[in-house]
Amino acid sequence: MKPRKPTLSVAKQKSASPPAGPGFETNILRLVKGAHESSAIKSGQVDAILDPVSGRAILLPDAQAALLERKARFRSLIELASDGFWEQDEHYRFVLHNGVAIGNEPSKKESILGKTLWELPFSNSHEIDWPTYQRQLEWRAVFRDMEFQYLDSAGQLRIISLSGEPFFDLQAQFKGYRGITRDITAHKLAVTAAPESDRFARLTLDGLAAQVCVLDASGVIITANNAWRAFAASRDGMGIGTGVTEGGNYLTACGQTLGHDQVDAIAMVAGIRQVINGERQLFRYEYFTAGAARWFMATVTHLNEASVARAIVSYEDITDIKRTEQLLRLEYDVTRILVNANNTSVALKAVMRAIGETQQWDCGRYFRLDPAAEVFYLDESWSVPAPAVLQFLQKSRGAVSHPRAGLMGRVCESGQPLWVVNGTQDARASQIALTHETGLDGAFIFPVVAESQVIGVLAFASRIVREPDERLLQTVKHIGEQLGQFFHRQRAENILRQSEVRFRRLTELSSDWIWEQDRDFRFTKVAGDIRNTGHVLGQFLWDPSAQVVLAESAWIQLKSQLAERWSFCDFEYAVMHKDGRLGYYYISGEPVYDETGAFIGYCGTGLDITQRKRAEIVSRDIE
Amino acid sequence: MRRKKTLAKSLGSRLTAALVMRLYVANSAPNSLLAIANLQIICDEFLQDNFKLEIVDVLEEPLRALADGILVTPSLAKLAPSPIAKIVGNLSDKSSVMRALGIRG
Incomplete structure (x- = not known):
């Protein structure tokens, strides 16, 4: 000024x-x-x-x-227009200045008074065309907004601007220059930073994996990032708001969406309008595009800049997240099925159904490997209720396959999953893919493994078998191992159950009754021929009502053994029968502990030795 | 500071010779500014380009004003053509000013 x-x-x-x-x-x-x-x-x-x-x-x-x-x-x-003013003499030496400092002046000794502008230690002195400036002064030209930089006493960069004009005395003699000083540090730094800030914001926007655009109040795309443009260029009619980028009206494009995505497009338009109108700050919408077979999460946020309503729309491809969720749920379902199952057939059907429905596969079969016969038997199957598939399954009952032939043979040998995206191109898949009968031309086979051995394979067939990703392979491997463990456990339980039956039968053959006691030595279970033993549930062995005839010292010895949790064998005692004759018995027992190791009682067997003892007594009497 | 405002103008239609005037003011004091404004209106309306005007700030050149016989400001001196004239005050009486300057409206 x-x-x-x-x-x-x-x-x-x-x-x-x-x-x-x-x-x-x-x-x-x-x-x-x-x-x-x-x-x-x-x-x-x-x-x-x-x-x-x-x-x-x-x-x-x-x-x-x-x-x-x-x-x-x-x-x-x-004062409003400037931060200081100054005056120079006819030799351009400062004779007056106040307000903002012109250069670093830590002391009066280093004052600018008496110095010319070009004698001051500005950090940008080398950038200034001093000869031209001095020529302008000689011409008494007005100069405006000359910029100078220096470091102040705190070491901070200061940028000042000087404007000046010549002044004359009454005789029109040149007397010097005077002018104003402005501190433009903040302004210059802001101006310098602004383009960098814009560039940084642009780079950040373009660096986002999500597709992002900004809409104005009418729905026109003001700006979009690279991901949005790339997606718009590639979607070709698939999804919501096809191929619209900067300058296009996104709401109009959404309104023109047809087919499966139409409902989602209507919801998106409604949500975007609400955000633009300020009725809500955030709108999130999750949808599946059948055409691209992808899941998306749309997020619309309100952008209120200088009272101009705008909305930021971003689409994030969440297909991988959804797939992971789906597979985790599948693993959980399979685990739950196998934990609750006590029937192999039911469990297999349920597992195949869970896998088939999750992966949208049409048909699943479990082939059990008989290692002795070296063949795969079709053990169990599941399918969608499609007549052609059901008919195929019916026909394949009783089918067998060699464990070293075809796709199942390869799976058996490698222990790794195999898949056929298009079964018609692979003759080995003929038994798995159901092309001829059903039009299902994809197959997915994976092994069921127990103790590192393949014990069977699960074979699925479908029209939409796709190249599996790493997560799916991981899941089927996990399911194969779970099934293998389940079969192994079932087999072990069967063996144990049979073993228990055999043991019980042997026990029954070698004794007349079996018994169990609680931790206080009261009978809780007595099974077998106990008519003459005198044993009653809830009573001790030495209960007086049992009419047991035995020396007190013998009872004391038995009780001490029980207290010490010792096993005892063939403890002999006699019981007075109703006919006044004595009956003789052996009883054997051992302590029982629960899974935590706590003592919970005794169990054992009893044997009626009355006849033998009477014979011995008779024989002894004769002798 | 010398404040000299000289307007060299060509001949106008109503006067055959250029009107030469000198206005004495006291810097930008109220009556001085008013006098400048009133004179400008008259010049624009009646003289067009046919005048020369010098403005003298008496705060800067008091001796010159005294030499010209000026005692108060604002004062307007008509220097040519003859007869010379002097008008004292803020020139708000338009008809008196025009009469003193020899302008017929």
Whole structure:
């Protein structure tokens, strides 16, 4: 800004009279002799009179007040428009400056006074065309907004701007330059940073994997990132809002979406409008595009910039997340099925159904490997209720396959899953893919493994078998191992069950009854021929009501053994029968512990030895 | 500071010779500014380009004003053509100013 009349106050102070006091007007009128002048003074049309004695102009009070006010206003404006002002002599040396510093001045010794602009240590001195600047000064040209940089005493970069104009004395002699200083550090840094900020924002936007665009209030795409443009170029009619990018109206494009995606498009348009209108700050919508077989999460957020309503729309491909969720759920379902199952056939059907429905496969069969016969037998199957598939399954009942032939043979040998995306191109898949009968031309086969041995294969056939990803392979491997463990456990349980049956039968053959006691040695279970033993549930062996005949010392010895949790064998005792004769018995037992190792009682067997004992007594009596 | 405003103008239609004037003001005091504004209106309306005007700030050149016989400001001196004339005040009386300058409206 070019300063206006900076010497006004100086001239006034030199020429104007002291402030008006009592009798001032009278003195003024005394100086003015002319009638016109007196009349003008009285009518208030005069600003100053000239005193012939002193040769000075004397301001009248009103004019003086007006000029002071104008001066104050001018100073205020100068202060508003600048951060300091300065003055140089005719040799361009600073003679006055105040306000913002011009260069680093840590002390008076290093003051800029007496120095020219080019003598000051500005950090950008080398960038300034000093010869041209000095030539302009010689031409007395006005200069504006010359920028200088320096480090202040705190080491911070300061950027100042100087503007100046020449001034002259009454004889039109050049007296120097004067002007203003502005601190433009913040402005310059902001200006410098702004393009970098824009570039950074652009790079960030383009670096996002999600497809992002910004819509104006009418739905026109103002800007979009690279991912959006790439997706718009590639979707070719698939999904919501086909192929629209900058300049296109996204809401219109969404409105034109047809087919399976139409409902999703309508929902998206409604959500975007709500966000643009400020009815909600965030709208999220998850949908599946059948055409691209992909899941997307759409997010619309409100962008209110300078009262202009806008919306940011982003699409994120969440197919992998959804697939992972789906497969995790499948693994969980299979685990739950196998944990709760006690029937192999039911469990197999349920597992195949869970896999088939999750992967949208049409048919599943389990082939059990008979290692002795070296053949695969079709053990169990599941399918969607399609007549052709059901008919095929019916026909394949009783089918057998060699474990070293075809796809199943390869799976058996490698222990790894195999898949056929198009079964018609692979003759080995003829038994797996059901092309001829059903039109299903894809197959997926994976092994069921127990203790590192393939014990069977699960073969699925479908129209939509795709190249499996790593996650699916991981899942089927896990399921194959789970099934193998399940079969192994089932087999072990069967063996154990059979073993228990055999043991029970042997026990029954070698004893007359079996018994169990609680931790207090009361009978809780007695099974077998106990009619004459006197044993009653809830009673001790040595209960008086049992009519047991035995020396007290023998009972004490038995009780001490029980207290020590010892096993005992063939403890002999006698019971008085109702006919007054004694019956003789052996009883054997061992302590029982629960899974935590806590003692829970005794169990054992009993044997009736009455006949043998009586025979021995008779024989002894004879002797 | 010397404040000299000289407008060299060509002949107008109503005057055969250029009107030469000198206006004495006290910087930008109210009556001085008013006098400049009033004179500008008259010049624009009646003189068009046919005048020369010099403005003298008496706060800067008081001796010159005294030498010209000026006692108060604002004052307007008509220097040519003859007869010379002097008008004191803020020139708000338009008809008096025009009469003193020899302008017929």
